[in-house]
Amino acid sequence: MNTAKLVALGAAFAIAVTNGYWWRRLRTVESGLETSHEWDQRAVTNDADRDVVDSRQMSLLNRAAEKADTTPEDLPETVEMLDEKRRELRTNVKKLRTEWVSSYWEALTRSSIETDRPHVVTIDLGRSTYDDARAFANHAQDADREVVVAVARSDDTFAVGVSEDLTERFGVSADDIATTIATEEDGNAGGTAAFAGGSVPDADRLCDRVDGYCPDLHSQPAG
Structure with a gap:
């Protein structure tokens, strides 16, 4: 699965x-x-x-x-x-x-993720709240090479989680990603290299654009 x-x-x-x-x-x-x-x-x-x-x-x-x-x-x-x-x-x-x-x-129709390589998972949580987004983003810290960006539409919030491996080996930072999102969407954000959260005026709009704010990890080596 x-x-x-x-x-x-x-x-x-x-x-x-x-x-x-x-x-x-x-x-x-x-x-x-x-x-x-x-x-x-x-x-x-x-x-x-x-x-x-x-x-x-x-x-x-x-x-x-x-x-x-x-x-x-x-x-x-x-x-x-x-x-x-x-x-x-x-x-x-x-x-x-x-x-x-x-x-x-x-x-079911989405293409499978190669979990042995660095990858980004963007999640539209629908009418959920920041607590739900935070729980999903925290999952990234238990993964090897995963970035999670979860968006909750109910309270116009989002959360970003980055695995320790990506932070240490490739310099990927949850705070940098969250700050980029907040800057482009006129919102607020803050956190650490492993986890960051924020709010935006319109989470519906963010869900349509969130992939554009994620780092390109496809070129990262598997080993």
């Missing part, structure tokens, strides 16, 4: 982990919302027992609030926030699924 396919699969795994966290957290407090609602209904419909709170219901409410890291009084608002986050994630999942399919098919 070539690097491009691994990139596509890695993006899908990161999406699954992120969404799984929010789904689990929402389920821990949904029961609290129901309890809070029942509690309010008791207070409204039963004037005689308005000041009497069933101890069992109160216990459930407190436990739900504890799991949600909030107070019983703020539990409905917290659950509402999490429910909104769930709806937002559903929308994002649909978009990301479409983008992942496109990236996967692009990876």
Whole structure:
């Protein structure tokens, strides 16, 4: 499996982990919302027992609030926030699924990379963030002769990673590449020879031009 396919699969795994966290957290407090609602209904419909709170219901409410890291009084608002986050994630999942399919098919049709030679991998991460771009760029430091330039469209950021071998033997610097990108795209960048990151006004435009800012490594010897 070539690097491009691994990139596509890695993006899908990161999406699954992120969404799984929010789904689990929402389920821990949904029961609290129901309890809070029942509690309010008791207070409204039963004037005689308005000041009497069933101890069992109160216990459930407190436990739900504890799991949600909030107070019983703020539990409905917290659950509402999490429910909104769930709806937002559903929308994002649909978009990301479409983008992942496109990236996967692009990876399948892309020519294989000769990993025994110095090479550049440019990655369009779609509607991802800088954290995702940084994770992909950091991968270059575990490779022998790899430059990774990852672009995240969600927050208009990018990250560059360069393997130690390329830095020491050929003088390739992540900071130099990032600075070139930032200068040409009216953005900002900074970092070290091994890793650098930055932001640009328009990541969509950068994705169309990023290959032009990468070093030409094809002439570098394999040995």
